[in-house]
Amino acid sequence: MNSINSRLRRSIIVGVGILGAAAGSVLPAGAEVPEQSRDLRSFYEQKIGWSPCAFDRDVECASVEVPLDYSHPSGERISVAISRQKAADSKARRGVLFYNPGGPGGSGLTNQYGRSAPKEQFKGTPLNAVYDLIGFDPRGIGQSTPLRCEDLDLPDIKSRPSDKDFDQFATWAKELEKSCDKLDGQRRKHFNTRNTARDMNVIRAVLGERRINYVGYSYGTYLGAVYGSLFPSRLDRSVLDSSVHPDKTGHAYMTSKAEAARRFVEEWAQTTGAWTSR
Secondary structure (H helix, E strand, C coil): CCHHHHHHHHHHHHHHHHHHCCCCCCCCCCCCCCCCCHHHHHHHCCCCCCEEECCEEEEEEEEEEEECCCCCCCCCEEEEEEEEECCCCHHHCCEEEEEECCCCCCCCCECCCCCEHHHHHCCCCCHHHHEEEEEECCCECCCCCECCCCCCCCCCCCCCCCHHHHHHHHHHHHHHHHHHHHHHHHHHCCCCHHHHHHHHHHHHHHCCCCCEEEEEECHHHHHHHHHHHHCHHHEEEEEEECCCCCCCCHHHHHHHHHHHHHHHHHHHHHHHHHHHCC
16 A cells, blocks of 8 residues: 555544544633543653654654543553654743644644654744744554554545546445444544543643643644633644634535535636636
């Protein structure tokens, strides 16, 4: 399986699960959840070891342990992979900046070229001068604890798929869903947006920071909103770019994307036709 298809497969596995559990997760303003319970203290106070990242020796990598199920923190533990590029100007440092590229299913550690995602995203901006750039692979993604599914070969994806191609892809997706449920059915419900936001708060505490700053794109805007809802006193500045509607289910979200793409193609065809007929 080539790397593009492999990344797409992993994004579909995690993305469908997260979006399916996403709707209605944002809490009313001010409804902060308790975070320093005795059961969670060991997670907030854990010590981690930094080492140069394999993908960029100028960036540090580590892993943070979090509970699979926050309602039973004494149970199974999973790991979340994180990265840190320290602020270039230590005297002007203003804290940490968390980054999520969207998806769901997008890696916050590396981009599609295998480079440091936060470093490349904010290269040449004032942000990497005053903030420690923090990347992380959300639970279930990339170098963090993965979801378990069978390695089913993804059908060839063409730029202009036929109805038959679409049917093959739909069949593949259904079979993949069955395999994921078979291998990881009981664990999958814990790979959701709320728990990812809770993981972010563990990372914040482990870094020794009182508050975080955050930049999120697309689905990353939803994750940022959920974090701000759960932990409003722990969020300083945030940028939510290309916002996702918080009340839409995964099905509604994907349907709206398809409708928008169809309208765009139709308008493009009309505009192109008008110009070529002149």
